[in-house]
Amino acid sequence: MKVREKFDIPKQTVLTIAGTVGVGKSTMTKALAEALDFRTSFEKVDANPYLDKFYDDFKSWSFHLQIYFLAERFKEQKKMFEYGGGFVQDRSIYEDTGIFARMHYEKETMSKVDYETYTSLFNAMVMTPYFPHPDLLIYLEGSLDSILSRINERGRPMEQSTPVSYWEEMHQRYENWIDSFNACPVLRLNINDYDLVKDPDSVEEIIERIGRTIKQTSRYTK
Secondary structure, three states, rough: OHHHHHHHOOOOOOOOOOOOOOOOOEEEEEEHHHOOOOOOOOOOOOOOOOOOHHHOHHHHHHHHEEEHHHHHHHHOOOOOOHHHEEEEEOOOOOHHHHHHHHHHHHOOOOOOOHHHHHHHHHHHHHHOOOOOOOOEEEEEEEOOOHHHHHHHHHHHHHHHOOOOHHHHHHHHHHHHHHHHHHOOOOOEEEEOOOOOOOOOOOOOOOOOHHHHHHHHHHHOOO
């Protein structure tokens, strides 16, 4: 019997993994997809025409970058449902507006007009009954110390050299965002309870929790 069938997870399910840098989104995405026999959906950064320009000049390019991300994530989310589901997605479309666009606006690296235009477009495209939202958003959380420890142990060189103050801010922004998030059902997993790098077998316990949550909130009926 497949793991997916064992825990009564419909084959058309779409799962989205969210959380700040260092919590293990990519590892969780790969582990769940392999165990459930689902496809993966990862962010495509190599083809992004704005990324380098953005890092050179936040204020001039933050709006362009966020619009690009919105368009790409919108197309990707539609594609997952057009395929008939069966996907695990690394990073959600909701984090862009709830965390990053808001941060740019509050730090004045995005103008008020641009921010209002962006959020208006996001709401018209995404926050409607017609847009296919995931069946479950899996939010990976942990203490700031735990996240910093993982970044120091496993992170990219750029992440390891980033000031701690930045990670403190992102940690708080993510916690504020998830506390008010209601676009789809949420399952919160603490990274101190599950470490798929050190204990790959713990994925089955995670899938059991996913199955229970989906059963309680599922749009699908037998």
